[in-house]
Amino acid sequence: MLERIVVDEAVWELRPDFAVLVMTAKGLENGPSDERSEGWLAQAALKAGDDPHVESWRQAYRAFGAKPQRTRPSVDALLRRAGALPSINRVVDAYNAVSVEYALPIGGEDLDAYQGPARLVRATGDEPFDVIAGGEPAVEHPVAGEVVWRDDAGVTCRRWNWRQCVRTRLTEDTVNGIFLLERLEPYALDRLAEAGDELAARLRAISPGARIETRLIGRP
Template sequence: MLERITVDEAVRALRPDFAVLIMTAEGLTNGPSDEQSADWLAGAAAKAADDPHVEAWREAYRAFGAKPQRTRPSVDALLRRADALPSINRVVDAYNAVSVEYALPIGGEDLDAYQGPARLVRATGDEPFDVITSGEPAVEHPSPGEVVWRDDEGVTCRRWNWRQCVRTRLTENTENGLFLLERLEPYSLDRLTEAGEELATRLRAISPGAHIRSRLIGGR
């Protein structure tokens, strides 16, 4: 999977400064949130601060027609509730804490739920995106031209990093994870790498036997 993930040229044309650090973690032993993951979230809240990277993401959203005041980039949404970050499970808590500490959008997915490789594209508008609405499964569709992550079955994350689908979400039963750490200028590639190393450290604290690999796409 790692070598087959791609970023489409239409996305590169929109934001040539985009880079994504892709990580796979195989052999995870996830579980309910615990004292350690709660400490990570509390530590992230203490370090949360305004960062120009957030505004860069708002500009990127506007570039493909989204309104970042209504559907916020993931890091913007997390920073706005840094003092009350929700506990989900140990792995999700780990990457949410790193996202807040580093002012960096990070997505976590269940690698085994993917159908074919992940790729970042501009949507045609007919791709399925599975959600839960009023407690029931439902299917939505992205807007034409929207930047989305997808696989062979449909959209896995809408509006670049705004909202993940139900099918590939990372749960307590996830054994193999995919993590997407996304950067725009002026965020440095060195800091992106540092964030990836910190996430890997926390994943190994949760699952000492996990096998972690990474690959950088983009950057200039």
Template sequence: MIEGIWVDEAVTELRPDFRVLVVGAYGLRGGPSDDRSRAWLAEAAAEAVPPSHEHIAAWHDAYRAFGAKPQRTRPSVDALVRRMPPPEINLVVDAYNAVSVRHVLPIGGEDLAHYEGTARLVRASGDEPFDAMEKGEVVVDHPEIGEVVWRDDRGVTCRRWNWRQCVRTRITEDTTDALFLLERLAPMPLEALRAAGDELVERLREITPEVRVESRLAGA
């Protein structure tokens, strides 16, 4: 299911060093946050780096490359390390947020039951729909022309590379099949990216021992 996921050349021209570790997890049995996930978040908070860390600085540079202002719309890992301890969402989201903080890289999570077609990272044309939550209500927004976005056949699933996820594909307590996108820029070594993926899989297997997992590296 993850084989067709791709990164457009227009994105790799911005950052030839970009790689994404794609992880598919099937048969999850999630649920609300519990003592396990609270412990994961607490451990991550104890090891959190400052927002000036070089991995976060690399994402600031990547955002500026397509015209975004990272101090206004922050890369997801930057926003997370500024909220210590990380917020409790649910078991699966807590797991990947903890890994994101510990390894200092953005991680996106998508519910495959609500996905349409193949995930791809592209530069937006500006007319793609993006459903967001505003003041407790779902509204349809659109990315800026040239903005780096994850999308499927229906619309944008995450704006500004990893800034804000849509409502439609977010992971809930009822998610059973999920897609995780672990995003890397230099100077983060590829070995560190793979280590983050291994830790995420370990956490998912703590949640659901029989979960089926597949992964692959994508990018330039």
């Protein structure tokens, strides 16, 4: 899976400074949030602060036509809620806490729900994106030119890292996960690697037998 993940050239043309650290974790033992995972969220809230990386993401959103005040980059939205971060489940709590501590967009999804490899592209506008609307399953579509993560079945995350689909969401029953840690300049690659190491350590704390692999993807 890791070697088949690609970033389309149209995305590189938009932001040649983009890089993503992709992590797979197999053999997860997820479950409801507990004292430890909630403690990670509380600790992250104490470390939250302004970071130039957030503004880089706002600029990237504007570059493909999104309004970051209305649909915020994931790290921007989390930092604004840092004092009251919701607990979801142990694994989601882990990556949300690292996202806030490192001012870094991180997405986590169920690897087994993927159909084909993940790829970052600019949307045509006809790709399906499954959501829950009014309590019922629904299908939306991205705007043409929008940056999206997708697989063979459709969009897995809209507006780069704004909103994940229902199909691949990481639940308490997830056994194999994939995590996307995304950076733009001026965010240092060393800091990105440190964030990845911290996430891997927390996943191993939750699941001592987890098998973790990573791959850094940057512009060739």
